[in-house]
Amino acid sequence: MTPMVEATGIHKSFGRTEVLRGIDLVVEPGEVCCIIGPSGSGKSTLLRCVNHLERIDAGRMRVDGSLVGYRESGGKLHELRESEVARQRRDIGMVFQRFNLFPHMTAAENVMEAPRTVLGRSRSAARKEADALLDRVGLAARRDAYPGQLSGGQQQRVAIARALAMQPRLMLFDEPTSALDPELVGEVLDVMRGLAADGMTMLVVTHEMGFAREVGDSLVFMDEGVIVESGVPRDVLSAPRHERTRSFLSKVL
Amino acid sequence: MTDRPGAEPAGRERQEIRAVPVRHPGRWVAVAVLAVLAAMLVHTVLTNERFGWDVVGNYLFSAPILNGLRNTLVLTVLSMAIGIVGGVGLAVMRQSPNPVVSGAAATYIWLFRGTPLIAQLLFWNFLAALYPRLSLGVPFGPEFISVDTNVLITQFAACLLGLGLNEAAYMAEIVRGGMLSVDRGQAEAAGALGMTRSQTMRRIVLPQAMRVIVPPTGNETISMLKTTSLVVVIGYFELLTSAQRISNQNFQVIPLLIVAAFWYLVLTSLLTIGQGFVERRFGRGFVPDRPGSRLLSRAVNT
Numbered sequence: 001m002t003p004m005v006e007a008t009g010i011h012k013s014f015g016r017t018e019v020l021r022g023i024d025l026v027v028e029p030g031e032v033c034c035i036i037g038p039s040g041s042g043k044s045t046l047l048r049c050v051n052h053l054e055r056i057d058a059g060r061m062r063v064d065g066s067l068v069g070y071r072e073s074g075g076k077l078h079e080l081r082e083s084e085v086a087r088q089r090r091d092i093g094m095v096f097q098r099f100n101l102f103p104h105m106t107a108a109e110n111v112m113e114a115p116r117t118v119l120g121r122s123r124s125a126a127r128k129e130a131d132a133l134l135d136r137v138g139l140a141a142r143r144d145a146y147p148g149q150l151s152g153g154q155q156q157r158v159a160i161a162r163a164l165a166m167q168p169r170l171m172l173f174d175e176p177t178s179a180l181d182p183e184l185v186g187e188v189l190d191v192m193r194g195l196a197a198d199g200m201t202m203l204v205v206t207h208e209m210g211f212a213r214e215v216g217d218s219l220v221f222m223d224e225g226v227i228v229e230s231g232v233p234r235d236v237l238s239a240p241r242h243e244r245t246r247s248f249l250s251k252v253l
Numbered sequence: 254m255t256d257r258p259g260a261e262p263a264g265r266e267r268q269e270i271r272a273v274p275v276r277h278p279g280r281w282v283a284v285a286v287l288a289v290l291a292a293m294l295v296h297t298v299l300t301n302e303r304f305g306w307d308v309v310g311n312y313l314f315s316a317p318i319l320n321g322l323r324n325t326l327v328l329t330v331l332s333m334a335i336g337i338v339g340g341v342g343l344a345v346m347r348q349s350p351n352p353v354v355s356g357a358a359a360t361y362i363w364l365f366r367g368t369p370l371i372a373q374l375l376f377w378n379f380l381a382a383l384y385p386r387l388s389l390g391v392p393f394g395p396e397f398i399s400v401d402t403n404v405l406i407t408q409f410a411a412c413l414l415g416l417g418l419n420e421a422a423y424m425a426e427i428v429r430g431g432m433l434s435v436d437r438g439q440a441e442a443a444g445a446l447g448m449t450r451s452q453t454m455r456r457i458v459l460p461q462a463m464r465v466i467v468p469p470t471g472n473e474t475i476s477m478l479k480t481t482s483l484v485v486v487i488g489y490f491e492l493l494t495s496a497q498r499i500s501n502q503n504f505q506v507i508p509l510l511i512v513a514a515f516w517y518l519v520l521t522s523l524l525t526i527g528q529g530f531v532e533r534r535f536g537r538g539f540v541p542d543r544p545g546s547r548l549l550s551r552a553v554n555t
Contacts, residue, residue, distance in 0.1 A: 082449060083449055086444070086447050089444065089446070089447045090447035092445070093445075094442075094445035096438060096441070096442060100436070100438040100441065102439065102442070102443075103538045103539060104461055104535070104537055104538045104539070106538075113456065113457075114443075114446035114447060117452050118446065118447045118448055118452070146537070147538065148538055159442075163445075166446060166447060
């Protein structure tokens with residue numbers, strides 16, 4: 001079976017700082033992979049490389065078997081056109097730490113936007129799908145609310161519905177609960193748990209160790225741009241093999 | 254007995270605050286001074302015959318004034334249309350990753366903001382002195398159509414070129430400022446959904462930038478209303494020119510200036526109201542929608 005995500009030897013620098021220093025990672029279809037690590041360890045950058053929001057300097061990033069951002073032909077790499085990159089991104093949903101909902105649109109309009117403009121869906125079809133998705137994240141009643149009128153947890157659930165509207169094969173979560181008040185974290189994690197149960201392939205950068213242990217199929221600990229250790233979440237969390245993992249976990253658990 | 258937060262302890266009365274408010278004698282002095290000044294103003298406007306209110310009344314709706322008013326309106330609307338369309342184009346070019354494209358836009362802005370508008374109006378009017386004929390064809394190759402510059406660039410066309418192209422340079426910076434005000438995460442979210450750069454620009458960035466773009470654009474439009482009077486340098490006419498032509502004949506300078514000012518104020522008022530509506534349209538999701546007229550509630554609150 002083709003892995004959903006296959007990263008080999010990923011390097012990425014911002015100016016002189018090397019943020020990713022040779023990352024190898026495989027995520028199988030249906031797998032929920034959680035990435036943990038201290039801030040500045042490069043985990044968000046790695047996630048942003050998966051859908052080409054960041055351009056990698058070295059290595060190969062494949063999603064569902066095809067290179068992200070490039071095409072290989074005749075032994076040479078060709079950069080993809082902007083429209084081709086956009087096409088690749090349709091299949092990769094992303095949820096951001098700061099939600100990034102479109103503030104000038106209602107919850108339903110946020111969900112409808114990409115199916116309408118990118119897939120050319122009719123207004124009524126997009127509306128129907130949006131209603132179903134908002135219902136799925138428990139926000140059917142707030143469909144006409146603007147993001148500014150929603151709580152952080154509700155906004156993040158709309159953002160998840162918005163990403164799901166493109167029927168992605170892979171979902172990327174960039175610290176989806178880090179900007180939330182503690183009492184709102186649970187509702188977002190519940191939605192994510194439901195997604196995982198439905199078999200969605202998920203790559204989740206998180207600080208929620210409980211979620212990683214309970215829902216994750218695999219856990220990756222990153223520090224200073226490398227993967228220090230990875231494995232089954234329960235094992236990594238309860239019996240870390242590396243000193244750096246141990247000292248990180250002792251601070252967050 | 255212990256105090257519980259949020260609950261009134263039983264058997265105890267609520268202690269209302271009945272304090273003597275702070276007095277503001279300074280405010281009353283200011284009101285008095287302004288009231289006296291206002292009374293003086295009203296008095297002199299009504300009693301000084303040299304205001305010539307009868308002359309004002311005679312000319313307010315006269316044909317030459319209304320003609321001038323029409324030209325002012327047409328020039329303002331068309332110049333602003335050129336300015337806004339050109340400005341959006343230049344702003345998008347300015348943001349282009351292609352350094353030649355963004356450099357071209359920067360050069361345009363530098364040139365048109367850096368020279369006097371009067372000079373630009375004169376330049377377009379005397380374009381024939383530089384290029385007696387204008388033609389359409391293959392660069393450095395054959396020509397298909399060729400026309401006399403003076404036929405193509407009428408006075409009116411020169412006015413529009415001068416005012417519109419100059420305005421585009423200013424609008425470009427206003428639009429660019431608006432686009433920069435939109436959080437980068439918005440474009441990223443749109444990109445992650447598979448939207449192209451132009452879709453992102455049209456559907457996500459520009460509608461949000463409008464919130465920031467509209468107020469200074471209203472400013473520019475109101476300013477343009479009066480800037481159109483510069484077309485007098487190339488012999489065209491609008492509201493102020495019409496008024497001056499009349500007063501050159503009857504020497505009633507002040508009454509005719511009042512006539513012009515009246516119409517400028519009417520147009521400015523209409524534009525201000527229109528701007529309020531546009532702002533509300535693009536403020537969706539940013540300002541809580543209040544029931545009833547916002548104009549009314551604003552008037553009451555201030």
